[in-house]
Structures are given as structure tokens and as C-alpha cells.
Amino acid sequence: MDRIPCAPLVLTSFTATSGVGVGNTATLASLRSRRGGLRPCDFDGVDVPTWIGAVDGADTQPLPPEWRRYDCRNNRLAELALGQDGLLERVRAAAGRYGPRRVGVFLGTSTSGILETERAYRRRDPVDGPLPADFDYRGTHNAFSTVDYLRRRCGLAGPAATVCAACASSAKAFAVARRMIAADVIDAALVGGVDSLCLTTLYGFHSLQLLAPGPCRPFDAARDGLSVGEAAAFALLERVPPSLDPDAVLLLGSGESSDAHHMSTPHPDGLGARIAIERALDDAQLDARAVDYVNLHGTGTPNNDRAESLAVLATCGAGVPCSSTKGATGHTLGAAGALEAVLSSLCLGAGLLPAGLGTTRVDTALGVNYLTDNRAAPLRRILSHSFGFGGANCCLVLGTAG
Amino acid sequence: MNLGAYVDGIGVLGPGLPDWRAAARILRDAGGYRPAVSELPAPSILPVAERRRTGRVVRLALAVAVEAVRGAALDPAHLPSVFTSSGGDGANCHEICTTLAGPQRELSPTRFTNSVHNLVAGYWSIAVGAMRPSQTLCAYDASFAAGLLEALVGIAVEPEPVLLVAYDAPYPQPLHATRPITAEFGVALVLTPERGARSVARIEATVAADAAQALGDAQLEALRRGVPAARSLPLLAALAGGLPQVTQLEYLDATALRVQVDPCG
Numbered sequence: 149m150d151r152i153p154c155a156p157l158v159l160t161s162f163t164a165t166s167g168v169g170v171g172n173t174a175t176l177a178s179l180r181s182r183r184g185g186l187r188p189c190d191f192d193g194v195d196v197p198t199w200i201g202a203v204d205g206a207d208t209q210p211l212p213p214e215w216r217r218y219d220c221r222n223n224r225l226a227e228l229a230l231g232q233d234g235l236l237e238r239v240r241a242a243a244g245r246y247g248p249r250r251v252g253v254f255l256g257t258s259t260s261g262i263l264e265t266e267r268a269y270r271r272r273d274p275v276d277g278p279l280p281a282d283f284d285y286r287g288t289h290n291a292f293s294t295v296d297y298l299r300r301r302c303g304l305a306g307p308a309a310t311v312c313a314a315c316a317s318s319a320k321a322f323a324v325a326r327r328m329i330a331a332d333v334i335d336a337a338l339v340g341g342v343d344s345l346c347l348t349t350l351y352g353f354h355s356l357q358l359l360a361p362g363p364c365r366p367f368d369a370a371r372d373g374l375s376v377g378e379a380a381a382f383a384l385l386e387r388v389p390p391s392l393d394p395d396a397v398l399l400l401g402s403g404e405s406s407d408a409h410h411m412s413t414p415h416p417d418g419l420g421a422r423i424a425i426e427r428a429l430d431d432a433q434l435d436a437r438a439v440d441y442v443n444l445h446g447t448g449t450p451n452n453d454r455a456e457s458l459a460v461l462a463t464c465g466a467g468v469p470c471s472s473t474k475g476a477t478g479h480t481l482g483a484a485g486a487l488e489a490v491l492s493s494l495c496l497g498a499g500l501l502p503a504g505l506g507t508t509r510v511d512t513a514l515g516v517n518y519l520t521d522n523r524a525a526p527l528r529r530i531l532s533h534s535f536g537f538g539g540a541n542c543c544l545v546l547g548t549a550g
Numbered sequence: 551m552n553l554g555a556y557v558d559g560i561g562v563l564g565p566g567l568p569d570w571r572a573a574a575r576i577l578r579d580a581g582g583y584r585p586a587v588s589e590l591p592a593p594s595i596l597p598v599a600e601r602r603r604t605g606r607v608v609r610l611a612l613a614v615a616v617e618a619v620r621g622a623a624l625d626p627a628h629l630p631s632v633f634t635s636s637g638g639d640g641a642n643c644h645e646i647c648t649t650l651a652g653p654q655r656e657l658s659p660t661r662f663t664n665s666v667h668n669l670v671a672g673y674w675s676i677a678v679g680a681m682r683p684s685q686t687l688c689a690y691d692a693s694f695a696a697g698l699l700e701a702l703v704g705i706a707v708e709p710e711p712v713l714l715v716a717y718d719a720p721y722p723q724p725l726h727a728t729r730p731i732t733a734e735f736g737v738a739l740v741l742t743p744e745r746g747a748r749s750v751a752r753i754e755a756t757v758a759a760d761a762a763q764a765l766g767d768a769q770l771e772a773l774r775r776g777v778p779a780a781r782s783l784p785l786l787a788a789l790a791g792g793l794p795q796v797t798q799l800e801y802l803d804a805t806a807l808r809v810q811v812d813p814c815g
Contacts, residue, residue, distance in 0.1 A: 151707065151708060151709055152707050195655075249805075258666065258667075262643075262647075265643075265647050268647075269647040269648060269650065269651035270650075270651040272651075272724060274648070274651060277724065278723075278727055279725070279728055283728060284728075285725065285729045286690060286729070290688070290729070291638070291667050292636075292690040296690065299802075305802075305805075307696070307757060308696075309687040309688065309693075309696040310687065310688045311685065311686070311687060312638075312666070312668050312686045312688055313668045313684075313685070314668055320685065324685065327703050327706075327707045328703055330706075331703045331707055333553070333699070333703060347650045348646055348662070348665060351662075352657050352659075352661075352662030353662070354657075355656065355658060355659045355661075355662050356659045356663075404683035404684075405682070405683060406671070406675040406684050407675070408676055408678075408680055408681045409676065410676070411603075411663045411664075411669070411673070411676070412659070419681075420681060427683075536666070536668070537666045537668070537672065538668040538671055538673075538675075538686075539675055540668060540671070540672075540684065
């Protein structure tokens with residue numbers, strides 16, 4: 149059997165909604181003006197001292213009435229993002245062009261609509277009470293909920309799945325879709341990630357003592373944990389046409405690996421991350437010296453940033469400019485890979501190397517070229533890192549067509 | 551689009567189906583099926599520290615993965631993997647939601663770590679030292695077919711053996727009433743691009759506008775309908791039957807994954 153090469157794909161449409169903006173225009177304006185989206189946690193009665201990257205409007209965006217069963221914060225956030233930058237129209241047009249069965253949906257999430265279940269448990273008799281009658285497990289809680297919703301909302305009927313790899317989920321969704329297109333199972337895919345605030349993650353990261361008491365400071369010498377955020381980010385992936393605008397953004401490669409080390413702490417030498425980066429560079433047939441910027445996973449926890457810096461030094465070296473946009477958006481967990489792929493795409497178009505917000509004194513012991521100021525420069529090749537619990541690692545290579 | 555592979559190893563664990571050998575015998579002669587409780591083996595492949603932290607769904611999935619890899623006689627450290635499940639660890643989810651609804655919202659770190667849908671992939675990679683790429687998917691009741699499709703696409707793009715593991719277990723109440731998964735069921739397949747000495751059958755799959763195939767035996771059909779991972783049973787029955795056959799596995803909406811099974815005889 150011969151290997152089928154995974155050709156580059158073009159992101160014919162993409163959009164991001166996070167704590168730094170609803171849609172691309174607001175998001176890019178925030179990046180340009182170094183405006184962060186973190187604030188002290190005021191979410192749903194949570195009494196943990198931390199900051200969050202909440203999306204204003206995530207809980208008020210109505211779903212069309214025929215899709216009421218999917219109504220929850222996660223799908224409202226998805227609906228809000230779907231309406232930005234003409235994405236819904238572009239996806240529907242792709243369904244018209246290729247046929248609904250030839251357009252797939254692959255999204256990442258970590259907690260889907262579990263907030264609905266948390267709230268349903270609060271409304272039941274704690275000893276033996278049933279969940280309230282209006283609770284819809286399939287529509288909200290199940291990990292497939294948002295894919296199911298968007299497939300119907302966009303009129304798609306192709307292969308679909310939710311990709312669940314904790315905080316690497318939605319980066320891996322790009323890789324899954326790319327293989328499906330290479331194998332000619334589909335012609336196009338709606339990919340992305342949606343994750344929304346909930347008690348499970350806020351109290352969960354608190355239990356692991358991984359939450360920063362203030363806004364997170366990735367790669368800072370005094371970094372003290374992460375800030376949880378929420379986001380929805382999408383892209384429409386299609387094959388590269390014979391002629392293409394030089395500014396078009398391409399998915400050039402992806403690399404994946406497993407740490408095989410620990411469920412919740414990274415390999416101390418960043419070995420799994422390093423393998424993922426090497427595979428991505430190899431997949432994109434890209435020399436590490438041609439990488440213009442690395443969008444780091446950069447959560448802001450001491451161990452994560454240290455392990456990631458070792459992986460960067462081993463692959464791209466000390467000189468490559470890098471930063472974590474989580475200082476602005478917070479860690480959007482299962483949506484982080486897609487959010488940061490879209491932020492990277494915006495930066496490619498704008499020629500912007502974004503500053504890592506929140507970081508005032510870069511940890512020189514990490515030895516990487518971490519950006520604390522915005523820099524304007526022509527950008528052609530970007531790596532975007534995503535690493536998650538369970539030791540899941542994914543690196544995407546994005547670039548311009550020209 | 552036609553995606554193919556050879557099945558070199560099979561693992562099964564479900565009610566009255568303690569392993570593949572027993573399951574194959576029952577699936578060939580469906581009248582003999584009795585849904586008795588099957589014991590879950592201890593996850594002896596895990597380091598002791600991790601073993602203590604695992605719940606039943608992890609043990610279920612690791613057990614079928616071990617059986618399939620043994621059948622294929624391959625080193626699991628070298629295998630990329632695809633895991634698929636509708637619900638992850640539902641018992642753990644129930645404990646978290648109960649705690650968060652109570653007066654003391656303190657979660658244990660292990661509870662939170664085990665809340666990720668890819669927990670089995672994490673424990674498996676640690677157990678066997680596999681640093682290869684691993685996917686964990688969910689497609690509600692179509693999860694098994696989604697996982698099989700992903701594994702076959704993986705082989706088409708990168709021709710090397712792949713481990714596929716599907717597993718589901720019941721939620722405790724009150725979630726059980728809203729998502730009545732009826733039993734613990736796990737299935738694992740080692741799929742390879744080339745025919746080898748261990749090859750049981752060749753399978754070729756395509757997404758088709760077919761209805762899912764039902765099973766003739768009422769109790770096996772109840773199991774198929776009651777557990778998303780058990781939507782694999784028509785394929786397992788075809789693999790056990792030893793005759794060329796086309797089977798349809800439940801996929802999304804009005805589609806099925808149509809699988810042609812040709813035994814290697």
C-alpha cells in the first residue's frame with residue numbers, strides 16, 4: 149500500500165470569538181492594541197480566587213427555535229461565532245458546491261455542555277432525585293452535541309466527529325479533517341473548537357493548584373498558573389485551487405504524538421511536544437529555520453512552560469520569536485488549538501507578531517525568544533502548539549500561499 | 551471512496567462475552583447467548599500508581615486493547631491508536647457533578663484528571679509506552695463507526711498497523727435515566743495495511759445511505775441497541791462467521807458504514 153500524501157489545504161474562511169473579541173475584526177484590533185480579555189472570576193457563583201477569559205454574549209445568543217434542544221452555553225457560544233465573518237454562509241455554500249455528504253464537521257471540545265448537567269444536579273434532590281425534565285443530555289452534555297448541532301444548522305450530512313484530546317482537541321480536529329480530505333472521504337470540512345466556562349474546569353484546575361490567582365503570565369519568571377477562558381473558533385478547510393491569492397492562509401502540515409508519561413503533567417524534557425513539532429515540520433516539508441513565529445501552548449504553569457521551552461529549543465532553536473496568546477484570551481482548553489490557529493491566521497494576514505500579554509519579566513532560564521511587545525514583520529510560516537491532559541500533543545503549520 | 555484493511559487482532563468484553571474466542575462462538579451460534587456478567591480483569595499493564603486511579607471503564611478498554619494486540623502479535627508501543635466512546639467515564643462524571651452541586655465544591659485532582667474524554671488514550675499510552683499519535687472521538691451512537699472510519703483513513707494516509715478501541719459503560723442514576731446505556735461493552739481491533747499470518751479477514755468500508763443491520767438474536771440485538779460500542783456487533787458477527795459478507799454499522803442520521811468482510815482462509 150502506498151502512502152497518500154496529505155496536501156496543503158486552504159482555510160477559505162475562518163473566525164474567532166473569545167474574551168478578546170467577537171469575530172475577526174474585534175479580535176485583531178485587540179491583538180494590535182494589546183488589549184487582554186481577562187477579568188476576576190465572576191462566573192456562576194464560583195468561589196475560586198482566579199481570573200477568567202469570558203465571552204460577553206456567550207450566554208445570551210439565541211439558537212434558532214427549531215434547534216432548541218441544543219440550547220446551552222456551549223452551543224450559544226458556537227452560534228455566536230458561526231454568525232461572524234460570513235462563516236455560516238461560506239459553509240452552506242460549500243455544501244451547495246460539493247454536496248452536503250461531502251462536507252465533514254470535526255470539532256474539539258473538552259467539556260462540551262457539561263455546565264447544563266452541573267446546573268441540573270443543583271436542581272435535583274441530592275439523595276435520589278431525577279434530573280429536571282427539561283434537561284437534554286444528548287443536546288447539551290454529550291461531547292458530540294456541538295458537532296451534531298452545527299451539522300444540522302449548516303445543512304451538512306458528511307462524516308463528523310468530536311475530537312476529544314483535552315487541551316489539544318481542536319488542533320487535532322484540523323489534522324483529522326485533513327486526513328479525511330486526503331483520503332477523499334470528503335472535499336471540505338468545517339473544523340474548529342468550542343469550549344465554554346463551567347465549574348468542572350474551574351474547580352478542577354483549582355484542585356490541581358494550577359490556577360493563577362491573578363491574570364496568567366506565560367513564560368514569566370514569576371508565572372504562577374493558568375487562567376481559564378472560553379472560545380469558539382472555526383475554519384472551513386478545502387483543497388488548494390490552481391490559482392490562489394498570495395495572502396490566502398494554508399494549513400501546511402500537522403504533527404501529533406503522545407507523551408506516554410503522566411495524565412496531567414507534561415514530559416519533563418518536552419519529549420512528546422518535540423516529536424509533534426518534528427512531525428509537523430516534516431509533514432510540511434519545512435526547515436525549522438523558515439519558521440517566522442511560534443504561537444506557544446504557553447499556559448503559564450511552571451511545568452508546562454518549562455517543558456515547552458525545551459521542545460522549542462530542540463526544534464526551532466533559541467532565536468525563533470514566540471509568544472502565548474493565552475495571556476490575552478486565557479486558556480480556552482478544548483477550543484485553544486482552533487482559536488490559536490485562527491489567531492495565527494489573522495497574524496499572517498496582518499504581518500503581526502503578537503506580544504504575550506501579562507508577562508513582564510520573561511523567564512530567561514527558559515532560553516526562548518519570547519515577545520513582550522508587538523512586532524510588525526512579514527510572516528510566511530507559523531507553528532501553533534497545543535498540548536493536553538492524557539499526554540496529547542499536536543502542532544499545526546500554517547502559512548501564506550504566496 | 552473505499553477504505554480497506556486487514557483485521558489481525560480482536561478483543562471483546564461485554565455481558566456474556568468474556569473474550570473474542572467465546573464471543574465468536576456465540577456470534578456464530580446466536581441461540582447460545584446469555585447476557586451474564588463478565589468480570590473486568592485488573593489493569594495489570596498499568597504502573598501501580600496509575601492502576602489505583604482507574605475506574606471500570608478504563609479497565610474495560612485496556613482489557614480489550616490488550617487482547618487485540620496479543621492476537622495481532624504486535625508491539626503496542628509502535629501502534630498509533632484510535633479510541634472512541636460516547637461518554638467517557640460516566641461514573642466519574644456523576645461524582646463530579648454531585649460534588650459541585652453540594653456545599654463543599656472541592657474536587658479531587660484524580661476526579662478532574664479522569665474527567666477528560668481521552669482518559670483511556672492517556673492511560674494506554676502510559677501503560678505500553680506508546681508515543682505514537684492517538685485520537686479519541688465521540689459521535690454519540692455513531693461513535694464506533696466514526697472510530698472505524700478514522701482508523702481506516704489513518705491507514706490509507708499512512709499505511710501502518712492501527713489499534714482501534716471502542717468502549718462504553720452505563721452512567722449511574724440520575725444520568726442513566728437520560729442516557730440509558732445498558733451494559734459495559736468494549737471492542738478492539740488491530741487493523742493492518744498488509745495481509746499477514748495473523749490476518750483474520752479483509753474489510754472494506756464506505757459511507758452509504760443504508761439502514762444499520764440488526765442482529766437476529768433478540769438479546770444480542772438488545773445489546774447492540776443498548777450500548778454505542780456494541781453497534782460493532784454486526785461486524786464482529788461477520789468476522790466470526792467466516793464467510794464473505796456485507797454488513798452495515800450504524801453511523802450518522804440516515805447513513806451507515808457499509809463494510810465488506812472477506813475472511814482470510
